[in-house]
Amino acid sequence: MYELTMLQAALADGTADRRSAFEVFTRRLPNERRYGVVAGIPRVLAAVRDFRFTTEQLDEMDFLDDRTREYLRDFRFRGQIDGYREGELYFPHSPILTVRGSFAECVVLETVILSILNADSAVASAAARMVTAAEGRPIIEMGSRRTHEYAAVTATRAAYLAGFVSTSNLEAAYRYGIPVGGTSAHAWTLLHTDADGRPDEQAAFRSQIESQGTGTTLLVDTYDITQGVANAIEVAGPHLGAVRIDSGDLGVLARQVRSQLDELGAYDTKIVVSSDLDEFAIAALRSEPVDTFGAGTSVVTGSGAPTAGLVYKLTEVDGNHVHKRSRGKASHGGAKRALRACRSTGTAVEEVAYPIDAPAPDMGILHTTDLTVPLIRDGEIVAGQPTLDESRDYLARQLVTLPWEGLALSRDEPALAVRFVDL
DSSP, rough: HHHHHHHHHHHHHTTTSSSSEEEEESSGGGOOSEEEEEOOHHHHHHHHHHHOOOOHHHHTTTTOOOHHHHHHHHHHOOSSSEEEETTTTEEETTTEEEEEHHHHHHHHTHHHHHHHHHHHHHHHHHHHHHHHOOOOOEEEEOGGSSSSSHHHHHHHHHHHHTTTTSSHHHHHHHHHOOOOOOOOOHHHHOOOOOOOOBHHHHHHHHHHHHHOOOOOOOEEESSHHHHHHHHHHHOOOTOEEEEEOSSSHHHHHHHHHHHHHHHOOOOOOEEEEEESSOHHHHHHTTTTSSSEEOOOOHTTTTTTTTOEEEEEEEETTEEOOOOOOOOTTTOOOOEEEEEEOOOOOOOOEEEEEEETTTTTOOOOTTEEEEEEEEEEEEEESOOOOHHHHHHHHHHHHHHHHHHHHGGGOOOOSSOOOOOOOOO
Protein backbone atom coordinates (compact mmCIF):
# COMPACT_ATOMS: atom_id res chain seq x y z
CA MET A 1 0.00 0.00 0.00
CA TYR A 2 2.77 2.47 0.81
CA GLU A 3 4.09 2.12 -2.74
CA LEU A 4 0.79 3.47 -4.03
CA THR A 5 0.41 6.25 -1.46
CA MET A 6 3.92 7.44 -2.38
CA LEU A 7 2.94 7.24 -6.03
CA GLN A 8 -0.14 9.40 -5.45
CA ALA A 9 1.88 12.04 -3.64
CA ALA A 10 4.58 11.97 -6.33
CA LEU A 11 2.00 12.49 -9.08
CA ALA A 12 0.63 15.42 -7.11
CA ASP A 13 3.94 17.17 -6.37
CA GLY A 14 5.56 16.57 -9.78
CA THR A 15 8.27 14.12 -8.70
CA ALA A 16 6.73 11.00 -10.29
CA ASP A 17 8.71 11.39 -13.52
CA ARG A 18 12.12 12.01 -11.95
CA ARG A 19 14.65 9.53 -13.32
CA SER A 20 15.51 7.14 -10.55
CA ALA A 21 17.57 4.08 -9.77
CA PHE A 22 16.65 1.52 -7.12
CA GLU A 23 19.04 -1.20 -5.96
CA VAL A 24 18.51 -4.62 -4.42
CA PHE A 25 21.23 -5.58 -1.93
CA THR A 26 21.68 -6.95 1.56
CA ARG A 27 23.45 -5.27 4.45
CA ARG A 28 24.45 -8.58 6.04
CA LEU A 29 24.19 -12.29 5.40
CA PRO A 30 21.65 -14.20 7.54
CA ASN A 31 23.04 -16.17 10.46
CA GLU A 32 26.58 -15.00 9.67
CA ARG A 33 26.86 -17.20 6.61
CA ARG A 34 29.81 -16.89 4.25
CA TYR A 35 27.90 -16.27 1.00
CA GLY A 36 24.44 -16.00 -0.53
CA VAL A 37 23.04 -17.40 -3.78
CA VAL A 38 21.03 -15.25 -6.20
CA ALA A 39 17.86 -17.13 -7.17
CA GLY A 40 14.54 -16.20 -8.74
CA ILE A 41 15.86 -13.82 -11.43
CA PRO A 42 13.76 -15.34 -14.27
CA ARG A 43 10.67 -15.19 -12.06
CA VAL A 44 11.37 -11.55 -11.23
CA LEU A 45 11.82 -10.60 -14.87
CA ALA A 46 8.56 -12.24 -15.89
CA ALA A 47 6.72 -10.67 -12.95
CA VAL A 48 7.98 -7.18 -13.82
CA ARG A 49 7.19 -7.56 -17.51
CA ASP A 50 3.66 -8.75 -16.75
CA PHE A 51 2.94 -6.45 -13.78
CA ARG A 52 -0.54 -4.95 -14.26
CA PHE A 53 -3.50 -3.66 -12.25
CA THR A 54 -6.97 -4.92 -13.14
CA THR A 55 -10.11 -2.81 -13.17
CA GLU A 56 -11.48 -4.87 -10.28
CA GLN A 57 -8.38 -4.24 -8.19
CA LEU A 58 -8.41 -0.52 -8.89
CA ASP A 59 -12.09 -0.27 -7.96
CA GLU A 60 -11.21 -1.61 -4.51
CA MET A 61 -8.46 0.97 -3.96
CA ASP A 62 -10.69 3.70 -2.58
CA PHE A 63 -7.73 5.26 -0.74
CA LEU A 64 -6.38 6.49 -4.12
CA ASP A 65 -7.55 9.50 -6.10
CA ASP A 66 -8.77 9.25 -9.68
CA ARG A 67 -5.50 10.48 -11.18
CA THR A 68 -3.51 7.73 -9.50
CA ARG A 69 -5.97 5.08 -10.50
CA GLU A 70 -5.79 6.19 -14.11
CA TYR A 71 -2.00 6.03 -13.98
CA LEU A 72 -2.16 2.48 -12.65
CA ARG A 73 -4.81 1.46 -15.18
CA ASP A 74 -2.25 1.91 -17.96
CA PHE A 75 0.76 0.84 -15.93
CA ARG A 76 3.55 -1.01 -17.65
CA PHE A 77 7.21 -0.96 -16.65
CA ARG A 78 9.22 0.58 -19.51
CA GLY A 79 12.54 1.00 -17.77
CA GLN A 80 15.83 -0.89 -17.53
CA ILE A 81 17.00 -3.61 -15.17
CA ASP A 82 20.57 -4.81 -14.81
CA GLY A 83 21.88 -7.25 -12.28
CA TYR A 84 23.49 -10.52 -11.30
CA ARG A 85 22.45 -13.60 -13.24
CA GLU A 86 20.72 -16.44 -11.45
CA GLY A 87 23.18 -18.74 -9.73
CA GLU A 88 25.64 -15.95 -8.94
CA LEU A 89 27.04 -15.59 -5.44
CA TYR A 90 26.46 -12.39 -3.48
CA PHE A 91 27.81 -10.75 -0.34
CA PRO A 92 26.88 -7.76 1.84
CA HIS A 93 26.32 -4.71 -0.39
CA SER A 94 26.63 -6.61 -3.69
CA PRO A 95 24.48 -4.62 -6.18
CA ILE A 96 22.36 -7.63 -7.06
CA LEU A 97 19.73 -5.75 -9.08
CA THR A 98 19.49 -2.18 -10.36
CA VAL A 99 16.09 -0.94 -11.54
CA ARG A 100 16.05 2.32 -13.54
CA GLY A 101 13.14 4.33 -14.82
CA SER A 102 10.78 7.01 -13.52
CA PHE A 103 10.26 7.10 -9.76
CA ALA A 104 6.62 6.18 -10.34
CA GLU A 105 7.24 3.03 -12.35
CA CYS A 106 10.11 1.81 -10.15
CA VAL A 107 8.59 2.41 -6.72
CA VAL A 108 5.59 0.15 -7.29
CA LEU A 109 7.85 -2.85 -8.01
CA GLU A 110 9.49 -3.07 -4.59
CA THR A 111 7.31 -5.78 -3.06
CA VAL A 112 7.01 -8.04 -6.09
CA ILE A 113 10.79 -7.98 -6.64
CA LEU A 114 11.73 -8.50 -3.01
CA SER A 115 9.14 -11.17 -2.29
CA ILE A 116 10.54 -13.34 -5.09
CA LEU A 117 14.24 -12.70 -4.57
CA ASN A 118 14.14 -12.98 -0.78
CA ALA A 119 12.27 -16.29 -0.79
CA ASP A 120 14.15 -17.95 -3.66
CA SER A 121 17.60 -16.73 -2.59
CA ALA A 122 17.05 -17.90 0.99
CA VAL A 123 16.18 -21.40 -0.18
CA ALA A 124 19.00 -21.56 -2.73
CA SER A 125 21.54 -20.35 -0.16
CA ALA A 126 20.45 -22.98 2.35
CA ALA A 127 20.33 -25.70 -0.29
CA ALA A 128 23.81 -24.85 -1.59
CA ARG A 129 25.22 -25.31 1.91
CA MET A 130 23.51 -28.70 2.13
CA VAL A 131 24.95 -29.73 -1.24
CA THR A 132 28.41 -28.72 -0.03
CA ALA A 133 27.91 -30.69 3.18
CA ALA A 134 26.83 -33.79 1.23
CA GLU A 135 30.16 -33.87 -0.65
CA GLY A 136 28.78 -35.24 -3.89
CA ARG A 137 26.06 -37.48 -2.51
CA PRO A 138 22.63 -36.70 -3.98
CA ILE A 139 19.92 -34.83 -2.09
CA ILE A 140 16.21 -35.19 -2.82
CA GLU A 141 13.90 -32.22 -2.14
CA MET A 142 10.87 -33.31 -0.13
CA GLY A 143 9.64 -30.22 1.71
CA SER A 144 6.28 -29.50 0.07
CA ARG A 145 4.27 -30.30 3.20
CA ARG A 146 6.25 -27.83 5.29
CA THR A 147 5.47 -24.59 3.47
CA HIS A 148 2.81 -22.71 1.51
CA GLU A 149 1.46 -24.65 -1.44
CA TYR A 150 2.76 -22.11 -3.99
CA ALA A 151 6.04 -21.58 -2.17
CA ALA A 152 6.60 -25.33 -2.26
CA VAL A 153 6.90 -25.20 -6.04
CA THR A 154 9.27 -22.24 -6.21
CA ALA A 155 11.32 -23.54 -3.29
CA THR A 156 11.82 -26.78 -5.20
CA ARG A 157 13.09 -24.79 -8.16
CA ALA A 158 15.58 -22.91 -5.96
CA ALA A 159 16.79 -26.13 -4.34
CA TYR A 160 17.34 -27.72 -7.76
CA LEU A 161 19.26 -24.62 -8.85
CA ALA A 162 21.53 -25.15 -5.85
CA GLY A 163 22.30 -28.75 -6.74
CA PHE A 164 19.52 -30.99 -5.39
CA VAL A 165 18.95 -33.83 -7.84
CA SER A 166 15.19 -34.43 -7.74
CA THR A 167 11.92 -33.56 -6.02
CA SER A 168 8.73 -35.22 -4.84
CA ASN A 169 6.71 -32.19 -6.01
CA LEU A 170 5.03 -32.99 -9.32
CA GLU A 171 3.94 -29.41 -10.01
CA ALA A 172 7.56 -28.27 -9.79
CA ALA A 173 8.57 -31.11 -12.09
CA TYR A 174 5.84 -30.16 -14.57
CA ARG A 175 6.58 -26.44 -14.48
CA TYR A 176 10.38 -26.49 -14.42
CA GLY A 177 11.40 -29.88 -15.79
CA ILE A 178 12.96 -31.07 -12.53
CA PRO A 179 13.49 -34.85 -12.13
CA VAL A 180 11.03 -36.50 -9.74
CA GLY A 181 11.43 -39.16 -7.08
CA GLY A 182 9.25 -40.75 -4.44
CA THR A 183 7.98 -44.13 -3.33
CA SER A 184 5.89 -44.58 -0.19
CA ALA A 185 5.09 -43.22 3.26
CA HIS A 186 4.57 -44.98 6.57
CA ALA A 187 0.85 -44.99 5.83
CA TRP A 188 1.50 -47.55 3.09
CA THR A 189 3.09 -49.99 5.53
CA LEU A 190 0.47 -49.33 8.21
CA LEU A 191 -2.30 -50.01 5.69
CA HIS A 192 -1.29 -53.64 5.32
CA THR A 193 -2.49 -55.99 8.07
CA ASP A 194 -3.35 -59.67 8.19
CA ALA A 195 -6.80 -61.18 8.78
CA ASP A 196 -6.45 -60.60 12.52
CA GLY A 197 -5.47 -56.95 12.12
CA ARG A 198 -1.80 -57.50 12.91
CA PRO A 199 0.87 -55.56 10.98
CA ASP A 200 1.99 -57.26 7.77
CA GLU A 201 5.08 -55.38 6.62
CA GLN A 202 6.02 -58.05 4.10
CA ALA A 203 2.65 -57.66 2.36
CA ALA A 204 3.26 -53.91 2.00
CA PHE A 205 6.75 -54.48 0.61
CA ARG A 206 5.58 -57.25 -1.71
CA SER A 207 2.85 -55.06 -3.17
CA GLN A 208 5.24 -52.17 -3.69
CA ILE A 209 7.77 -54.41 -5.42
CA GLU A 210 5.07 -55.82 -7.69
CA SER A 211 4.00 -52.29 -8.59
CA GLN A 212 7.36 -50.51 -8.82
CA GLY A 213 9.92 -53.25 -9.39
CA THR A 214 12.95 -54.23 -7.32
CA GLY A 215 14.67 -50.91 -8.05
CA THR A 216 12.27 -49.14 -5.68
CA THR A 217 13.08 -47.81 -2.20
CA LEU A 218 11.42 -49.51 0.76
CA LEU A 219 10.75 -47.59 3.97
CA VAL A 220 12.00 -49.90 6.72
CA ASP A 221 11.51 -48.00 9.99
CA THR A 222 7.74 -48.20 10.52
CA TYR A 223 8.10 -50.88 13.21
CA ASP A 224 11.50 -52.46 13.93
CA ILE A 225 14.28 -51.45 11.54
CA THR A 226 16.25 -54.69 11.80
CA GLN A 227 13.16 -56.74 11.03
CA GLY A 228 12.17 -54.21 8.37
CA VAL A 229 15.46 -54.68 6.53
CA ALA A 230 15.14 -58.47 6.82
CA ASN A 231 11.60 -58.32 5.44
CA ALA A 232 12.68 -56.02 2.61
CA ILE A 233 15.43 -58.33 1.38
CA GLU A 234 13.31 -61.47 1.86
CA VAL A 235 10.64 -59.97 -0.37
CA ALA A 236 12.78 -58.12 -2.91
CA GLY A 237 15.94 -60.21 -2.93
CA PRO A 238 19.53 -58.88 -2.80
CA HIS A 239 19.05 -56.52 -5.74
CA LEU A 240 16.65 -54.14 -3.97
CA GLY A 241 17.30 -50.57 -5.05
CA ALA A 242 17.35 -48.88 -1.64
CA VAL A 243 15.98 -48.72 1.87
CA ARG A 244 14.96 -45.48 3.57
CA ILE A 245 15.40 -44.57 7.24
CA ASP A 246 13.25 -41.68 8.46
CA SER A 247 13.71 -41.67 12.23
CA GLY A 248 16.10 -42.31 15.10
CA ASP A 249 19.86 -41.81 15.32
CA LEU A 250 20.51 -41.84 11.59
CA GLY A 251 24.27 -42.35 11.83
CA VAL A 252 24.06 -45.36 14.14
CA LEU A 253 21.18 -46.85 12.21
CA ALA A 254 22.89 -46.37 8.85
CA ARG A 255 25.91 -48.36 10.08
CA GLN A 256 23.70 -51.11 11.43
CA VAL A 257 21.61 -51.28 8.26
CA ARG A 258 24.68 -51.30 6.00
CA SER A 259 26.16 -54.19 7.97
CA GLN A 260 22.88 -56.08 7.86
CA LEU A 261 22.41 -55.50 4.12
CA ASP A 262 25.93 -56.77 3.42
CA GLU A 263 25.34 -59.84 5.54
CA LEU A 264 22.22 -60.54 3.50
CA GLY A 265 24.16 -60.18 0.25
CA ALA A 266 22.50 -56.88 -0.70
CA TYR A 267 25.80 -55.14 -1.32
CA ASP A 268 24.40 -52.75 -3.93
CA THR A 269 21.26 -51.78 -2.02
CA LYS A 270 21.60 -48.10 -1.14
CA ILE A 271 20.63 -46.32 2.05
CA VAL A 272 18.49 -43.18 1.92
CA VAL A 273 18.06 -41.10 5.08
CA SER A 274 15.59 -38.32 5.84
CA SER A 275 14.08 -36.66 8.94
CA ASP A 276 14.49 -32.89 9.27
CA LEU A 277 17.99 -32.82 7.82
CA ASP A 278 19.85 -29.53 7.54
CA GLU A 279 23.42 -28.80 6.46
CA PHE A 280 24.79 -29.57 9.91
CA ALA A 281 23.02 -32.92 10.17
CA ILE A 282 24.17 -33.82 6.66
CA ALA A 283 27.75 -32.87 7.50
CA ALA A 284 27.59 -35.05 10.63
CA LEU A 285 26.57 -38.01 8.43
CA ARG A 286 29.38 -37.65 5.90
CA SER A 287 31.40 -40.45 7.45
CA GLU A 288 28.43 -42.79 7.63
CA PRO A 289 27.36 -45.29 4.92
CA VAL A 290 24.61 -43.03 3.61
CA ASP A 291 24.10 -42.90 -0.14
CA THR A 292 21.30 -40.33 -0.53
CA PHE A 293 19.80 -37.60 1.65
CA GLY A 294 16.22 -36.36 1.70
CA ALA A 295 15.78 -32.76 2.89
CA GLY A 296 12.48 -31.03 3.52
CA THR A 297 11.71 -28.52 6.26
CA SER A 298 15.15 -26.96 6.46
CA VAL A 299 15.47 -26.30 2.76
CA VAL A 300 12.01 -24.87 2.05
CA THR A 301 12.28 -22.59 5.09
CA GLY A 302 15.79 -21.49 4.19
CA SER A 303 17.40 -23.48 7.03
CA GLY A 304 16.72 -20.85 9.64
CA ALA A 305 16.77 -17.93 7.19
CA PRO A 306 13.22 -17.56 5.85
CA THR A 307 14.34 -14.54 3.82
CA ALA A 308 17.70 -13.49 2.45
CA GLY A 309 17.51 -10.03 4.05
CA LEU A 310 17.47 -8.25 0.69
CA VAL A 311 16.26 -4.63 0.52
CA TYR A 312 15.20 -2.31 -2.32
CA LYS A 313 16.55 1.21 -1.91
CA LEU A 314 16.58 4.40 -3.96
CA THR A 315 20.21 5.20 -4.85
CA GLU A 316 20.01 7.83 -7.60
CA VAL A 317 17.66 10.65 -8.66
CA ASP A 318 18.20 12.60 -11.90
CA GLY A 319 21.82 11.47 -11.98
CA ASN A 320 22.53 12.54 -8.40
CA HIS A 321 23.52 10.02 -5.77
CA VAL A 322 21.22 9.57 -2.80
CA HIS A 323 21.84 7.33 0.19
CA LYS A 324 20.65 6.65 3.72
CA ARG A 325 22.77 7.59 6.69
CA SER A 326 20.65 5.79 9.28
CA ARG A 327 22.65 3.94 11.89
CA GLY A 328 23.02 0.31 10.86
CA LYS A 329 21.17 0.95 7.60
CA ALA A 330 23.57 3.03 5.57
CA SER A 331 23.59 2.60 1.80
CA HIS A 332 25.94 3.58 -1.02
CA GLY A 333 24.51 6.04 -3.54
CA GLY A 334 24.50 5.76 -7.30
CA ALA A 335 23.50 3.12 -9.82
CA LYS A 336 26.23 0.47 -9.86
CA ARG A 337 27.61 -2.53 -11.62
CA ALA A 338 30.13 -4.99 -10.23
CA LEU A 339 32.96 -7.29 -11.13
CA ARG A 340 34.67 -10.13 -9.27
CA ALA A 341 38.45 -10.29 -9.14
CA CYS A 342 40.21 -13.66 -9.01
CA ARG A 343 43.78 -14.90 -8.81
CA SER A 344 45.25 -16.85 -11.73
CA THR A 345 44.26 -20.01 -9.85
CA GLY A 346 40.60 -19.00 -10.13
CA THR A 347 40.15 -18.22 -6.43
CA ALA A 348 38.03 -15.10 -5.89
CA VAL A 349 39.66 -12.22 -3.99
CA GLU A 350 37.03 -9.47 -3.86
CA GLU A 351 34.07 -7.82 -5.52
CA VAL A 352 34.32 -4.29 -6.82
CA ALA A 353 31.28 -2.06 -7.36
CA TYR A 354 31.57 1.03 -9.58
CA PRO A 355 29.26 3.45 -11.47
CA ILE A 356 27.01 1.60 -13.87
CA ASP A 357 28.06 3.63 -16.92
CA ALA A 358 31.77 3.88 -16.05
CA PRO A 359 34.59 1.74 -17.45
CA ALA A 360 35.77 -1.11 -15.25
CA PRO A 361 38.60 -0.21 -12.87
CA ASP A 362 42.08 -1.58 -13.53
CA MET A 363 42.61 -4.65 -11.35
CA GLY A 364 46.25 -5.21 -12.30
CA ILE A 365 47.25 -8.87 -12.59
CA LEU A 366 43.95 -10.12 -11.23
CA HIS A 367 41.47 -11.76 -13.57
CA THR A 368 38.03 -10.14 -13.60
CA THR A 369 34.51 -11.29 -14.38
CA ASP A 370 31.60 -8.94 -15.00
CA LEU A 371 28.79 -9.76 -12.60
CA THR A 372 26.24 -7.24 -13.86
CA VAL A 373 24.40 -8.13 -17.05
CA PRO A 374 21.45 -6.52 -18.88
CA LEU A 375 18.17 -8.18 -17.90
CA ILE A 376 15.37 -5.87 -19.08
CA ARG A 377 15.52 -3.15 -21.73
CA ASP A 378 12.60 -0.76 -22.23
CA GLY A 379 10.34 -3.10 -20.31
CA GLU A 380 11.19 -6.24 -22.30
CA ILE A 381 13.28 -9.18 -21.11
CA VAL A 382 16.65 -9.33 -22.84
CA ALA A 383 16.86 -12.36 -25.11
CA GLY A 384 19.18 -15.24 -24.33
CA GLN A 385 18.55 -15.59 -20.60
CA PRO A 386 20.08 -18.83 -19.24
CA THR A 387 17.97 -21.90 -18.61
CA LEU A 388 17.52 -23.38 -15.14
CA ASP A 389 20.03 -26.14 -15.89
CA GLU A 390 22.55 -23.60 -17.22
CA SER A 391 22.17 -21.53 -14.06
CA ARG A 392 22.54 -24.70 -11.97
CA ASP A 393 25.85 -25.51 -13.67
CA TYR A 394 26.96 -21.90 -13.32
CA LEU A 395 26.38 -21.88 -9.56
CA ALA A 396 28.35 -25.11 -9.16
CA ARG A 397 31.29 -23.45 -10.91
CA GLN A 398 31.04 -20.28 -8.83
CA LEU A 399 31.17 -22.17 -5.54
CA VAL A 400 34.52 -23.61 -6.58
CA THR A 401 35.95 -20.08 -6.86
CA LEU A 402 35.40 -19.30 -3.17
CA PRO A 403 38.40 -19.37 -0.84
CA TRP A 404 38.44 -22.65 1.09
CA GLU A 405 37.06 -21.00 4.23
CA GLY A 406 34.12 -19.65 2.22
CA LEU A 407 32.52 -23.09 2.09
CA ALA A 408 32.73 -23.66 5.84
CA LEU A 409 29.39 -24.16 7.58
CA SER A 410 30.35 -22.32 10.77
CA ARG A 411 29.39 -18.70 11.39
CA ASP A 412 31.99 -16.15 10.37
CA GLU A 413 32.70 -13.17 8.15
CA PRO A 414 31.54 -13.21 4.49
CA ALA A 415 33.94 -14.99 2.17
CA LEU A 416 34.43 -11.81 0.09
CA ALA A 417 34.15 -8.10 0.73
CA VAL A 418 32.63 -5.58 -1.69
CA ARG A 419 34.79 -2.53 -2.42
CA PHE A 420 33.31 0.65 -3.89
CA VAL A 421 35.26 2.61 -6.49
CA ASP A 422 34.62 6.21 -7.65
CA LEU A 423 31.21 6.49 -6.03
